[in-house]
Amino acid sequence: MKIHTSLLALSLLASASGFAAETYQVTTSVYTNGELVASPVVLVEADKATSMTIGENFSYNLTVKPNQDETADVITALTLENDTLTPSFTVAYGKEASIEIGTQKLTILVSRIDNQ
Known part of the structure; x- marks a missing residue:
């Protein structure tokens, strides 16, 4: 069964006020x-x-x-049906990267979110 969805999942951050950790929005297409x-x-x-x-x-x-250097390493594990892919990317912020493995393609875009 194929899933056609756009999902916005927000991770709850440790504190609503004054958290110091950098936050990133990661947009992926599979x-x-x-x-x-x-x-x-x-x-x-x-x-x-x-x-x-x-x-x-x-x-x-x-x-x-x-x-x-305005890049990030992104470590992923993606399971689709019974296939698991574990690609790792080094991406520049705001620039899409992609990888194809067999019939699967994964694109990823990482943007920094200001924490002020």
Whole structure:
């Protein structure tokens, strides 16, 4: 069963006022055979893992590790049906990156959120 959804999942941050951790919005698109399967968007704190599940056939875990040069390392684990992909990306903020593995394609866009 294919899931066609756009999901905005917000991770609850440790404190509503004055948190110091950097926060990132990660926009992802997942394709199988060129067809969009899911497009989750998640807010995540730096260096903290977040995960989500959509239906019975899709789960997604990711961690954003910021670098000093306006880039971040993104470590992912994506399970679609019974296939698990574990790509890691180094991405520039605000620029989409993608990877194709067999019939699966994953695109990712990381943006910094100001914490003031």
